[in-house]
Amino acid sequence: MTDDEIQRSLAELHSASAGWALSCCRWDREEAEEVLQVTYLKILDGRARFGERSSFRTWLFGVIRRTAAEHRRGRWLRSMAGLTGRDGHPSPPPSPETRLGEAQSSQALRTALRELPARQREVLHLVFYQEMTLDETARVLGISPGSARTHYHRGKIALQQRLGREGKP
Amino acid sequence: MTPEDDRALAAAFADLRQEEEGQTPPFDEMVRRGRSRPARAARFLLLRPVWLAAAVALAALGVWMGVRAREPRHPDVPSLAEWRSPTDFLLATPGRDLLAVPAAWDRSVLDLREAPLTSQPERRSPS
Numbered sequence: 001m002t003d004d005e006i007q008r009s010l011a012e013l014h015s016a017s018a019g020w021a022l023s024c025c026r027w028d029r030e031e032a033e034e035v036l037q038v039t040y041l042k043i044l045d046g047r048a049r050f051g052e053r054s055s056f057r058t059w060l061f062g063v064i065r066r067t068a069a070e071h072r073r074g075r076w077l078r079s080m081a082g083l084t085g086r087d088g089h090p091s092p093p094p095s096p097e098t099r100l101g102e103a104q105s106s107q108a109l110r111t112a113l114r115e116l117p118a119r120q121r122e123v124l125h126l127v128f129y130q131e132m133t134l135d136e137t138a139r140v141l142g143i144s145p146g147s148a149r150t151h152y153h154r155g156k157i158a159l160q161q162r163l164g165r166e167g168k169p
Numbered sequence: 170m171t172p173e174d175d176r177a178l179a180a181a182f183a184d185l186r187q188e189e190e191g192q193t194p195p196f197d198e199m200v201r202r203g204r205s206r207p208a209r210a211a212r213f214l215l216l217r218p219v220w221l222a223a224a225v226a227l228a229a230l231g232v233w234m235g236v237r238a239r240e241p242r243h244p245d246v247p248s249l250a251e252w253r254s255p256t257d258f259l260l261a262t263p264g265r266d267l268l269a270v271p272a273a274w275d276r277s278v279l280d281l282r283e284a285p286l287t288s289q290p291e292r293r294s295p296s
Contacts, residue, residue: 011196018193019186033194037203044200106185128182156170156178163181 001050009056010040016130020061023125024068026114031071039067054139061126061140112162120155123148 001009010017018036025032039060042048048063050056113121119141126137138148194202 014196014199015190015193019189022189029192033199033202034206037199037206040196040200041203106181106188109181109185124178125182128179129186153170156174159178160170160174 001052001056003044006043006050010043010060013057013060016057017060017064019129020125021064021068023113023121023129024065025071027110031068031075035064035068035071038071039064042067055136058136058139061130062142065122065140108163112159115162116155116158119143119151120158123151124155124159127152 017039018032021032021036021039022029025035039048042063043050043060050059053059113124116124122141123134123137126132126140127134132140134148134152135145137152138145141148143151
């Protein structure tokens with residue numbers, strides 16, 4: 001892919017990438033924007049290269065995920081060294097009263113997703129939000145399709161329970 | 170989980186996507202903001218004194234542990250082979266010499282005073 005093609009593909013996938021970055025950063029908007037900026041610069045400056053072994057979207061989502069993990073580690077180290085005021089954790093979840101008022105809304109879904117284990121949250125986001133297949137999801141996360149399927153089923157049940165509906169296995 | 174549950178989840182995620190898409194800054198704006206951020210190297214420089222101090226402390230700890238490992242731990246304590254129990258004399262009971270060699274079928278304990286028993290008794294002549 002040429003530089004122009006890469007830039008065009010990044011622009012086309014920008015909304016989807018932003019959603020994925022938000023999920024990787026547990027909906028910490030400031031952190032997600034930083035992660036996305038760093039990811040774009042990595043790719044545009046040639047520090048991350050597309051090897052064309054998978055689709056561009058699968059590769060891009062993998063880069064975003066790794067960048068978010070690096071960012072989290074960096075933030076934790078900076079907080080340990082006392083260089084930032086923030087402790088690197090997302091804002092605390094709202095109280096149960098607040099949650100009742102948000103039932104069935106996007107905020108309730110975000111809150112429920114935030115409470116899920118990382119793998120389950122990632123799989124559900126990629127399948128439902130990004131409309132990826134389980135095979136594509138497994139490639140983005142670097143896990144086997146069987147493992148992705150397990151996280152998918154467990155995640156759906158856990159999410160249903162957190163949203164206040166009864167999860168039926 | 171029923172197909173209806175799956176559809177409800179898909180609809181909830183679609184609402185979430187729609188909401189978030191409206192709040193996402195444009196791509197060019199994102200790249201421009203990224204370029205104007207302070208360089209990561211500059212941030213690393215801020216962290217460098219902390220890392221250097223940690224590395225020096227770790228190296229000093231390593232050297233100290235290495236020196237300590239080479240020193241004999243308890244120079245005044247005798248080795249296990251040299252050690253004798255202070256109550257060893259209690260085991261020196263009378264008749265202990267009888268038990269020092271295995272018993273022989275054709276010799277009496279009374280012979281012990283004349284010639285000590287050996288494990289290989291002399292063979293008697295057939296006469």
